[in-house]
Amino acid sequence: MITVKNITKTYGRKQNAFVAIDSASFTIPDATTVAILGKSGSGKSTLMHAMSGLDRPEVGEVVIDGQDILTMKPKEVDRFRATKMSFIFQSFFVQANESCYDNVSLPLEIAKVPWAERKQKVEAALAAVQLLDKKKSRARDLSGGQKQRLAIARAIVNEPQIIFADEPTGNLDSATGAVVEDFLFNYVKERGATLIVVTHDEELANKCDARIDIKDGKISATKGLDRKAKK
Amino acid sequence: MKTTDIIRRAGRSLRQAKTRTLLTSLAIGVGAFTITLSLAGGQGGREYADAIVRSNTDVRELLVTKESEDANTIAEYTPGGPGAVPSGAGTPGGPFTRGFQFLGTSDLEVMADIENVNGVTPNYSPSVDYITTKGQKKYQASVSTFSPTVSLKYAAGGVEGDLRDDQIILAEDYASTLGFTNPADAIGKTVQIGATKQRTIFSGAEAREFTYTVAGVSSESGLAFRSQGSLLLGESAIKELYIYVSEGTASYNRFLAASVRVNEPEQAEEVKAILEEKGYTAQTSADVLGTVNTFINVLLGILLGFGALAVITSIFGIVNTQYISVLERTQQIGLMKALGMSQTDVGKLFTFEAAWIGFLGGAIGAGLAVVGGSIANPAISEALGLGDISLLIFSPLQVLGVITGLIAISIIAGILPARKASKLDPIEALRTE
Incomplete structure (x- = not known):
């Protein structure tokens, strides 16, 4: 369960100050897929960064599994991210010069997963996105859709509880995007993980259990969160 | 992240920028090359010096002198007194005598009584007037004692063991000055050395000519470093000259120095x-070697200075390369941080990359130095006339030390870029424009 309490994030100072998130509060139950919707500049990415501990709002709490990640030490937050979260980005951020295998192995290395377990986990993740045959190929030789599938493999390899996806299909055509979405949603459903998708794509948002609309840094509407929470 | 994983990733990042890595490494390589060669030259120089000293001095011999109690003041004159500088010619003057006391017969006895001392020979230095041979002019001369343990290079003739009492060894230039057509021509000929008896200096001169047969003509040796003197006489021959010249004078049996022979070199x-402890100053052959080595070390220091300069220059190369690398890989760093890599680990990643560059440069430079030096060694020895002596001696430990040192320096050079990488804001890094 992720509880966001009253977070506010401001950029700049004094007259240049810009409030990116203005006292946002909500609770996301476990095993939920949530879409954060908003126009560009609405603060939806900042919200995601705050929820993942990448950014630190000056006010508020982000409680994940009973721990307020905003009061944790940087090392603890890093450890938290390495073991419990993962990310998927619009522009993939796969390491073009490295093999698919090494790309997927990175989160395991960061999380200090022992050598012996890595191979099996990496191959399972690659198999889940149907890229096992590309294990030794360099990431640069993959197509856009394959790159995002590789990114998904990287995101799921360490079996995270929460996956943050920032416009995961923004750089893909709709057919490829749909395939990528399927992989993502299948994994989340199978594992009972939480998926938080930042998007402005209504279609993608409709596939999620819940949605949070954000406008000018303020949460304008939420849907589906309470219903799930009561369950 | 585990250190082994970080090292592996660091190595992989460098492989992906092969040219840049190689060029940066080569800059350090120049330093490594110079330093390795300097160290090898120093090592070779020291061993060469050791060989020289060993062949010029006897490891069982100590040169003993006696300093006056207060070496910094000139001793007061007391006629005939023990510490006084004896008057009269026959004792070498000059700055050397200042601060020294002469060794008397009692001193020689004291030395001879020390355990493990095998023999004491005072340095006879009779002042002779001239050298001549049949049908030639008289030429200025000074004589020294022939030492059988010191290796001499002969242009002609030569002796095994000690010189006989009636034999002399001439330096090459004396042989030609005395009118011998070539060194071999002088062998077996007789020469005369004229000396004046100093006791009679007030009552009228008494002079005498001593005749010797030329046993050998010495030429300059590759290993000769201490002046051998141009005219060498056997020990008893020079003692005879000394007694003739100095007997009865105040300086008789007063010596500037003495050679003390011990039974075994270790003693x-x-x-x-x-x-x-007894108040003498003694110099062993190891001391002489120490003096020579000081000189070599100064030269070595200069060479190392050049190497260090090259290394300092290459530091900027590393800093530059690593900065560019950080800039190029901003997204990668951002991603790794987003995935939970700690600041320390990101810093380590770039530090290890710098270390790899240092290792590579060190290995390339030192490797080339060892290979090149080993190939050049025979040529150098031949050019300098060193025979089978190698001037460049590579010790694995030194090469290892050079590489380790350069790795350390590279790590230091990598600190700033690594800090920049570790402080990078992942949100900024991952912003897609």
């Missing part, structure tokens, strides 16, 4: 300590 230091 030299021990005897030296005892001698110094």
